[in-house]
Amino acid sequence: MVPTDVRDPNYFHKVVDCQWACPAHTPVPEYIRLIAAGRYTDAYMINWYSNVFPGILGRTCDRPCEPACRRGRLEPEPVAICRLKRVAADNKDDVRSLLPARPAKKNGKRVALIGCGPASLTVVRDLAPLGYELVIFDQDKGTGGMIRSQIPRFRLPEEVIDEECGYILERGFVELKLGWRIDSMKQLLAENFDAIFVGSGAPRGRDLDIPGRKEAANNIHIGIDWLSNVSFEHIDKIGKRVVVLGGGNTAMDCCRTARRLGGEEVKVVVRSGFGEMKASPWEKEDAMHEGIPIFNFLVPKSFTHENGKLTGIVFEKVKAEKDAKGRRQLVPTGEPDEHFPCDDVLVAVGQENAFPWIERDIGIEFDQRNMPKVDEKTMCSSHPKVFFGGDAAFGPKNIIWAVAHGHDAAISIDKSCHGEDVNDRPPPLVNLSSQKMGIHEWSYDNDISNDTRFKVPLRDQAITLKNLKVEVELGFDRALGYKETRRCLNCDVQTVFTRDLCIECDACVDICPVDCITFTFNGLEADLRTRLTAPAENLTQDLYVSDRLKTGRVMIKDEDVCLHCGLCAERCPTGAWDMQKFLLDMAHATEVSACRRG
Amino acid sequence: MTYIVKPKLHHPKLKQNALGFTHRDYEGKVSTLCAGCGHDSISAALIQAFFELDLEPHRVAKLSGIGCSSKTPDYFLGQSHGFNSVHGRMPSVATGASLANRDLIYLGVSGDGDSASIGLGQLAHCLRRGVNMVYIVENNGVYGLTKGQFSATADKGSKSKKGAGNQDAPIDLVSLAIIMGATFVARSFSGDKQQLVHLIKAAIEHKGAAFIDCISPCVAFNNHPGSTKSFDYVREHNEAVNAIEFIESKAPIKADYEPGTVALVRQHDGTYLKLKKLHTDYDPTDKTAALAYLMAHQAKGEVVTGLLHVEPEAEDLCGRMNVAKAPLNSLNEAELCPGSSALAKINAELR
Numbered sequence: 001m002v003p004t005d006v007r008d009p010n011y012f013h014k015v016v017d018c019q020w021a022c023p024a025h026t027p028v029p030e031y032i033r034l035i036a037a038g039r040y041t042d043a044y045m046i047n048w049y050s051n052v053f054p055g056i057l058g059r060t061c062d063r064p065c066e067p068a069c070r071r072g073r074l075e076p077e078p079v080a081i082c083r084l085k086r087v088a089a090d091n092k093d094d095v096r097s098l099l100p101a102r103p104a105k106k107n108g109k110r111v112a113l114i115g116c117g118p119a120s121l122t123v124v125r126d127l128a129p130l131g132y133e134l135v136i137f138d139q140d141k142g143t144g145g146m147i148r149s150q151i152p153r154f155r156l157p158e159e160v161i162d163e164e165c166g167y168i169l170e171r172g173f174v175e176l177k178l179g180w181r182i183d184s185m186k187q188l189l190a191e192n193f194d195a196i197f198v199g200s201g202a203p204r205g206r207d208l209d210i211p212g213r214k215e216a217a218n219n220i221h222i223g224i225d226w227l228s229n230v231s232f233e234h235i236d237k238i239g240k241r242v243v244v245l246g247g248g249n250t251a252m253d254c255c256r257t258a259r260r261l262g263g264e265e266v267k268v269v270v271r272s273g274f275g276e277m278k279a280s281p282w283e284k285e286d287a288m289h290e291g292i293p294i295f296n297f298l299v300p301k302s303f304t305h306e307n308g309k310l311t312g313i314v315f316e317k318v319k320a321e322k323d324a325k326g327r328r329q330l331v332p333t334g335e336p337d338e339h340f341p342c343d344d345v346l347v348a349v350g351q352e353n354a355f356p357w358i359e360r361d362i363g364i365e366f367d368q369r370n371m372p373k374v375d376e377k378t379m380c381s382s383h384p385k386v387f388f389g390g391d392a393a394f395g396p397k398n399i400i401w402a403v404a405h406g407h408d409a410a411i412s413i414d415k416s417c418h419g420e421d422v423n424d425r426p427p428p429l430v431n432l433s434s435q436k437m438g439i440h441e442w443s444y445d446n447d448i449s450n451d452t453r454f455k456v457p458l459r460d461q462a463i464t465l466k467n468l469k470v471e472v473e474l475g476f477d478r479a480l481g482y483k484e485t486r487r488c489l490n491c492d493v494q495t496v497f498t499r500d501l502c503i504e505c506d507a508c509v510d511i512c513p514v515d516c517i518t519f520t521f522n523g524l525e526a527d528l529r530t531r532l533t534a535p536a537e538n539l540t541q542d543l544y545v546s547d548r549l550k551t552g553r554v555m556i557k558d559e560d561v562c563l564h565c566g567l568c569a570e571r572c573p574t575g576a577w578d579m580q581k582f583l584l585d586m587a588h589a590t591e592v593s594a595c596r597r598g
Numbered sequence: 599m600t601y602i603v604k605p606k607l608h609h610p611k612l613k614q615n616a617l618g619f620t621h622r623d624y625e626g627k628v629s630t631l632c633a634g635c636g637h638d639s640i641s642a643a644l645i646q647a648f649f650e651l652d653l654e655p656h657r658v659a660k661l662s663g664i665g666c667s668s669k670t671p672d673y674f675l676g677q678s679h680g681f682n683s684v685h686g687r688m689p690s691v692a693t694g695a696s697l698a699n700r701d702l703i704y705l706g707v708s709g710d711g712d713s714a715s716i717g718l719g720q721l722a723h724c725l726r727r728g729v730n731m732v733y734i735v736e737n738n739g740v741y742g743l744t745k746g747q748f749s750a751t752a753d754k755g756s757k758s759k760k761g762a763g764n765q766d767a768p769i770d771l772v773s774l775a776i777i778m779g780a781t782f783v784a785r786s787f788s789g790d791k792q793q794l795v796h797l798i799k800a801a802i803e804h805k806g807a808a809f810i811d812c813i814s815p816c817v818a819f820n821n822h823p824g825s826t827k828s829f830d831y832v833r834e835h836n837e838a839v840n841a842i843e844f845i846e847s848k849a850p851i852k853a854d855y856e857p858g859t860v861a862l863v864r865q866h867d868g869t870y871l872k873l874k875k876l877h878t879d880y881d882p883t884d885k886t887a888a889l890a891y892l893m894a895h896q897a898k899g900e901v902v903t904g905l906l907h908v909e910p911e912a913e914d915l916c917g918r919m920n921v922a923k924a925p926l927n928s929l930n931e932a933e934l935c936p937g938s939s940a941l942a943k944i945n946a947e948l949r
């Protein structure tokens with residue numbers, strides 16, 4: 001293998017599994033250490049710069065960082081990264097003075113944003129301090145998009161949404177046009193904005209067209225429409241017996257909401273297996289914890305009704321089988337159909353994009369799936385003035401992806417407004433600094449905690465099931481939060497090896513608690529992976545390879561399960577190993593553009 | 599030394615031995631030696647050897663004297679027995695212990711100061727008696743613990759850290775061990791774990807006095823140019839006479855070796871040592887030839903390593919003296935006090 005080039009920022013960035021996995025590349029271990037130090041405000045601000053909605057995300061993020069977390073490869077459970085973010089948000093001081101200053105004057109550019117969800121709000125956050133005039137249109141009456149209209153209040157209190165949307169909307173020349181639906185892109189283009197950002201989400205819930213649908217329509221509701229009606233207080237009750245169809249996160253929010261609006265016997269029914277459900281494991285757990293059973297391998301066949309009133313649903317029993325080509329298929333078991341009597345049905349079987357308001361002859365190209373053609377890096381459409389982001393760009397995802405898209409789109413909008421090439425992307429800001437303070441002293445806590453993941457305390461169900469607006473999770477308090485922070489392995493404190501200093505004494509090999517380090521003769525990667533002190537079977541994790549040493553061998557470190565404990569560096573007599581903090585901040589339009597113009 | 603305890607977390611795919619232990623179960627406390635000390639590598643090799651031999655830690659007794667090297671038993675096999683004796687007196691403690699309990703595996707850990715200076719007499723008698731033990735000297739040519747004075751194994755003319763030359767002739771521990779009658783004599787280097795682990799395993803399985811002189815650089819006081827016990831010097835002058843492998847199987851698989859390149863040495867208990875000969879004329883069972891070879895090659899400045907001498911059918915002290923098989927503390931009154939008729943019989947024999 002060729003020696004590893006640690007000057008390539010991607011190499012060390014990849015080692016920080018959580019940051020690499022986070023769409024917005026939040027410097028996770030950095031904020032976790034700040035929480036441990038009781039510096040909640042600083043931890044909040046690190047988050048705010050990266051992901052814009054720390055308080056919201058600390059309760060609702062899909063947390064792609066957690067399945068990626070290194071601790072999860074050493075123990076069954078990763079660090080509770082997401083809920084630690086909430087600790088920062090809950091305990092911070094007033095941050096207003098730390099937010100970017102409002103611009104003194106306009107920069108003369110006008111941008112329209114369609115939708116006031118997290119994607120648009122991120123664009124606004126990044127552009128407002130630069131003096132842009134920003135006009136946001138949303139058909140809804142509130143800010144936040146689906147964060148407000150869909151996510152139920154028992155998961156996310158209204159004050160948190162108001163606070164974090166507020167920080168953005170007061171940053172500059174922002175005009176909010178709520179209850180204003182855009183019906184023609186052509187018309188909007190005619191208003192001569194310098195750029196238009198489409199952050200309209202994926203607002204259409206899929207329906208279920210089976211017999212009885214029309215006749216029983218009064219008691220059959222599309223999940224996302226129903227949830228937004230609940231959010232905006234148009235609906236405040238439901239029948240006693242409720243069946244929720246679908247196995248995604250929307251279904252989980254529907255059933256838990258129904259439970260709070262009078263549903264006494266709420267059931268979730270999914271077509272496929274429990275294990276194949278799209279909902280996150282923790283969402284399923286939360287629903288079942290509230291006494292909501294989940295039935296699987298049942299395909300809805302028809303709605304039953306009497307005198308125009310829904311009486312239940314008939315399901316066909318199925319099982320999963322592999323067909324001739326090895327594809328998984330659901331086939332009837334042959335058992336008699338099952339009837340689930342109920343008063344109301346919530347259909348949560350998927351969500352779609354819909355762009356009836358974008359004319360197809362104005363230079364915005366769409367593909368066969370009727371989705372706009374959008375560049376994944378720049379978020380540009382085929383129209384030079386139109387940019388997409390969030391669920392509108394590539395279909396329904398989640399908040400943190402919407403934020404990441406927003407950051408990228410803001411850079412493109414700023415560049416295009418200044419006549420620059422949108423493909424010329426600003427590099428991240430990278431800093432590598434030694435953490436050595438003394439012979440065996442480091443400026444981070446390298447003493448690894450043996451604790452397993454702490455559970456977030458919940459409020460008593462006697463209270464939460466009675467009131468839609470009472471938050472279920474209490475969050476970690478400071479003491480519990482501190483304990484959880486200590487589970488983080490500080491993966492950003494990198495093991496940096498200097499070939500010329502190594503005397504090949506083996507001290508690092510001997511001390512390493514996880515057998516990461518090997519001195520051996522070089523070879524091809526596939527061969528090397530079999531020759532290391534411990535098997536290196538995780539191919540997604542890199543091998544750090546040095547140049548040839550005096551004995552002709554090379555040092556090879558498998559990054560996979562390194563604890564970043566620094567013991568290799570402590571036991572190294574010559575300082576060939578050093579622990580250096582790798583801090584990577586993504587470039588955002590606010591700073592990049594401010595730099596450019598001095 | 600480090601301030602933190604070595605984390606409990608370990609690699610998820612660690613190998614387990616026949617007892618279900620991982621090598622981490624054979625660790626001891628975190629070392630307090632200087633970072634990079636050769637002795638720590640020897641501790642790691644010992645951990646590896648005991649792990650690979652599937653030995654239960656509670657069957658091992660670690661004995662040592664005084665010195666950095668003699669401190670190391672605290673840093674491996676945390677669940678074994680141990681005795682840290684006064685300076686140079688490990689061999690007599692080991693001799694006594696091995697007579698009192700033949701069930702344990704005795705591992706003596708010593709330094710060149712501990713064994714070649716103050717304990718030289720003890721070393722000699724322990725080997726000539728054939729105490730059934732592994733005797734390992736972690737040889738760095740200095741008294742590390744007392745800040746690097748030359749020891750009795752320092753080569754004549756080798757330089758101290760401050761530049762002073764050593765005037766005295768060195769004691770060659772392996773030659774001495776062969777002459778004193780040790781039945782397994784080897785030399786190795788802390789920087790060559792491959793070789794060292796195999797030698798330790800073979801030494802543990804050897805019945806009789808097994809002696810290993812392990813060159814182990816002192817990074818604090820004897821790892822500079824001019825030293826003959828530094829990493830660089832030993833790597834440059836290391837001449838291995840053979841590569842050894844310990845085979846537990848009673849009937850080793852016949853493999854195709856070039857004639858004369860591999861020797862299989864059958865041990866008393868039917869196990870085998872496979873010796874890959876690196877110097878085809880070297881025969882470790884021939885004591886006289888071995889001594890001559892050592893003298894000739896060491897005169898050229900070579901550090902000769904490998905299994906230098908072995909007597910496959912060796913006898914040990916307890917066997918020769920017909921010591922009770924069971925540990926003495928397990929003998930009951932009837933066994934210890936056979937009665938007046940037995941006494942009368944003994945007395946009659948002495949008349």
Ligand SMILES: Cc1cc2nc3c(=O)[nH]c(=O)nc-3n(C[C@H](O)[C@H](O)[C@H](O)COP(=O)(O)OP(=O)(O)OC[C@H]3O[C@@H](n4cnc5c(N)ncnc54)[C@H](O)[C@@H]3O)c2cc1C
Binds near residue numbers: 140149
């Ligand atoms: C029930 C449910 C629960 C969810 N829970 C989570 C969760 O816990 N965590 C998570 O990360 N994600 C969750 N999501 C997904 C998340 O809400 C979305 O991925 C995210 O909000 C997308 O952001 P966005 O900015 O792209 O658009 P949206 O948030 O969808 O906002 C788009 C806005 O545009 C408006 N709009 C659309 N068309 C027009 C138009 N023509 N004119 C004017 N306004 C228009 C819409 O009314 C809407 O307010 C959930 C989704 C649902 C449905």
Ligand SMILES: Cc1ncc(C[n+]2csc(CCOP(=O)(O)OP(=O)(O)O)c2C)c(N)n1
Binds near residue numbers: 665685709713736749
């Ligand atoms: C009876 C006695 N004499 C002298 C000493 C001082 N002393 C302590 S360690 C040591 C030498 C140790 O050298 P070595 O065995 O080579 O161990 P190293 O530290 O080099 O591993 C001496 C002379 C002592 N502790 N006890």
Ligand code: SF4
Binds near residue numbers: 488
């Ligand atoms: S241990 Fe900490 S730094 Fe490492 S991946 Fe997990 S959260 Fe991130």
Ligand code: SF4
Binds near residue numbers: 557565568
């Ligand atoms: S920091 Fe060093 S000693 Fe600790 S786990 Fe990583 S490689 Fe091993």
Ligand code: SF4
Binds near residue numbers: 635742817819
């Ligand atoms: S003084 Fe020398 S022998 Fe003692 S611990 Fe330090 S390096 Fe090892």
Ligand SMILES: [Mg+2]
Binds near residue numbers: 665738740741742749
């Ligand atoms: Mg010594």
